[in-house]
Amino acid sequence: MPSALVRRSIWGIGIAVLLAVLIALLLPAIASTRIVRDRIALEMSSWSGYRVSIGAPPEIEVWPTFQAILTDVRLSPWQSPSGPPVIAAERVEIELSALAALRGNVIFSSARFVSPTLYIQRAANGAYMPELPGGGRIAASIAEARAAIAGNPDEQGDLPSDPFGTVEVSGGRIALHQDGQVTDIVTGIAGKADWPALDRAGTLSAIGLWRGETVKIDLASENPLSLFAGGAAPLTANFAAAPATVSFTGSAKFAGNGYLDGEAKVSIPSIRRAAEWSGSHVSPVSPGGKVAFTSRIVADAARVKFENVALSLDENRGVGALNLEFEPRRPAMSGSLAFDGIDLGSLLSAFTPLTLAADGSAGEADAELSSLLNVDLRLSAERAVAGAIKLANVAATVQVKDGLSVFDVSDASAFGGNVQAGVRFDRKPDGPYAEMRLLASNIDGGALASAAGMTKLVPVGQGTVSVILKGPGASWKSILENADGSISASFGQGALAGLDLAGLLARVKKGGFFALDEVSKGNVPINGAEFKASVAKGVARIEKAEARATGHTLWLKGIVPYVGRGLALSGGVTPTVKGAEGGNAAFFVGGSWSAPFISPVIPSQPVE
Template sequence: MPSPLVRRSIWVIGAAALIVGLIIAMLPLIASTRLVRDRIAYEMSSWSGYRVTIDSTPEIEVWPSFRAVLTNVAMTQWGEPDHPPVIEAERMEIKLSALAALGGNVVFSSASMIRPTLRVERTADGHYLPALPAGGRIASSVKATREAVAANAGQAEPGRVSSDPFGMVEVSDGRVTVFADGKDREILTGVAGRVSWPTLNSTATLSVTGIWRGESVAIEASSAKPLMLFAGGEAPVTASLTAKPATASFDGIVKTTENPFVDGTVKFSAPSLRRMLEWSRADVSPGSAIGSLSIAGRMSGDAQRLKLDNAEIGLDGNPGMGVLNASFADGVPSIAGTLAFETLDLRSFLAAFTPLAPVAGAADAAQTGPSEIDTTFANRMNLDLRLSAGHAVAGSVTLSEVAANVQVKNGLAAFDISDAAAFDGNLQAGIRFDRKPEGTQVEMRLLASDIEGGAFGAATGMPRLFPIGRGNISLIMKGPGRTWGSILDNAEGTISATFGPGALSDFDLAGFQKRSAEGGFFALGDVSKGTLPIDGAEFKASISRGVVKIDKAEAKSPQGRLWLTGIVPYVGRGLALSGGIVPPDQPAAQNGATPPQAMFFVGGSWNAPFISPIRSTPPALAGPAAPVQ
């Protein structure tokens, strides 16, 4: 038999268990009578600052946790009963304190919102924000903290920052809409995540995912002093955005009001700049923007100006470093800075930041159809970047020790290579688009000094047109146009070149003369197995509306003088040239007469020229050689 002490202990334990069981059994009854709908709505309203309405009487659940289940919850601005709720949820589950409930109080520890909707509206300054409440405990705590910040030179005393408990709010299957003209337009769907904020003076964290413009987006953020951040004081912030088109992160100090500023480390990367811009629907058209872009550095500044120090930029795998400055003071974003690259693809760079790079080469553009250039880009952004690169490529052209500048401003877009080593010589080049009321005006220029002509011809795909040897080339083109094809069709300009001693590659003079003497046309390729040494060469031509008119093309050789005149239409790449070969021992012509020579006509195309001999005349019968017009 148990002792009396043991029996009393058993009775005490049993009585306590019975009391606890009765309390648990009576909780729904107590809650249903004391935690009525209006009481819960009142507590939610006192926290949020919104007018809270609940469609039906809350359901009280005891197991596995004590909670209230609410349906059709709406949070509306006070005094605006006819305006759609700022926040509404089909279902809301609130975890309650059982002890507080027995005392008739409502104390929340967490809340879950199922299928909620957050409505935002466009403000006067163009931002999209929800209507903020004028009161509530959070708003009051923010106001008190703001006053404490103002009274203590930007830092609130710890004792004056509210330590009220908040808890955790979870969201599932939510959405964000823009309310305008009486209608909702979804901008974010599938929202799920949580806000954890134990007390108002402790660290708050945010973790949320959703679908924006067809892509899944994840946002993470935290701050050790969130109330200070909302009140306009300085607060540490860590934030990140992760999506397939782009990722971004920030870690530093933020101040949101009264001379707002940021100071911290920022990172951004996009595997495809084109895809990222299409996804963000930025009001910037980069034309043929391709490839990847990454930016990292220390960002500091305010809403008017930002500076990125020690900037590390990666463009299609080409790393660079420098300093960037951004200004937003004039309504049009302005970016200026200096960037240095070890290697750089100039076409990718231009395609990423300007409309200056064609989708394909200039020659290809004319064949594949119009590639319209978005010159309005120059009205939506100001850009002034100074570039340097140890090595650079522009299509098939390889450059070194490059110094260049990109400018986009007030309808003008320009790219200039002020200095570069290329083809064993020096190269300068530039292209600019000037958007004027009468239409877009385009200017292209190229100056190659003391270059090796053979290398230039090989890089441009026209090895037969440029002799092997050192020389100079100048090209200037101007004219209207909106597509790369129309620019070349309408441009006016000049081309000139001079070369010293060297050779004409892929040209067998003896074979050429033999085939000419035999008569009948033949392909220039049939007499390409050879090289003709020359003492020098000179070329002059004018460009007019897609046609190159050769005024002078002459090469002097110990074996004779070779000359050409005629036209080369750009469209179709046809040839209509006449030429001749004057023997080296032929005396100068008298009275304007043409000396004896082998004359010929050149037809066909750039890639497949054909030669048709005309005549070979003695001095007495020779007349002036009239170029084909």
């Protein structure tokens, strides 16, 4: 008995091995005879909803996995078969079920597209998308899910549960097909979509080259089918590239009353690099610092609310809340931000179309922001800088609308007093036009002069300065060359820095022209000083420049053009008490702003 049982077992094992060998040997033949007859193309078409064509009969491989290798695969819309395909791949490797193949069926478990191209077109609404299929199993499942969600939005358990599998891509690209021309958009795409069944969680991870930068995208959802069908579902999205990274974690709905609700993070190492990469125009002197942004986002089709905003501009951190409304003409951003410290120069160049480089060169006007986005922001900062000027307790507003950009500092502490300033830039039909104003009250004139880099003939003491300028132009330089307005200042008791009065009187008396530097080592005590000038077409006409010293009054009159920065002034020292030391002196001031010279005026002699 035992020996008979052993013999039967050996025969059973032998028969099983023989059957396995026969199946392995016959499977390619069976598959090639029963699958090649368009079953693979039919199944792919049934799933995708596109017309599928395969350039050559599939190659069947059994080991290590049972798979069909397809070449020259094209997925085209049924409604326009003669047009360009939606997807064209050099090679597609499909993993198949061996048992299903023996029954003459085709069941996919995974597909790998080698060197595929996804062709997109510009739709009527301006979006760039591939031509969508008119049907297919996926589209039908989405429609079924949409009906289920519409019937019971709160319960999404009865969704289609068809198996899907894994789709991989290597060496792919996305190309724009328009007017007979094909333009690459994204190249070098490698990625994987893993979605076991339509009612299960799914993930997508892909990497590619866009605008010269490697971009990585990761998406995950517990219910992708619900998202496709217009329902709500959890969503995690990450976009990473060297110029910018963006992430979102929360829930989303993309149809009907769609919304986003979750936490968002944005990191930009360089504003200038990110703007150039995105295709936005930036001035070469625009800010190039880094930005970090985190916020809770609550969004729908009409607006986006940014709650609990934490914003970092370089090392300046701010908190607040923002609101973005999608108005008919252009989006509108409003809200308030409070910073511990901020660079007002960066804000000026970010929200108004004028900026000034550190070397003094003028930046050209760029009003692209005002044509894309309306802005109404309230800003505050414990401390701020504007070039070399340091301010504290700053309150400012930024407004951008319909080509008009306005930046106002309504209140700030600086130079021991109070400062108010504003810039208004308007793109008018006949050209850009700018207005600038500054009012500094109860300030230390010496501190203001030091911040402005001025050391000669500077009033040191408490006073007030007012500047109002306006004019046409596309840059600071062109505006100042054509500006009209006024400049005035008044100071109380203090000193006139950068002048040796006794040396000046002696040098004038000696005769011959000389540089102001020769008599700039000293300070003249004064009881007060006044300055008034009108500006017309970029030329300042000094109407009054007077400093009242003990026993003397120093005065200047004349013109100072912005172009060329030359000087054409007459001046003098007039005694205010009889017998004042040095007496009366008159002179001419010429040269340039940076290197003025003085030439004494010799009084005419009476004819004997």
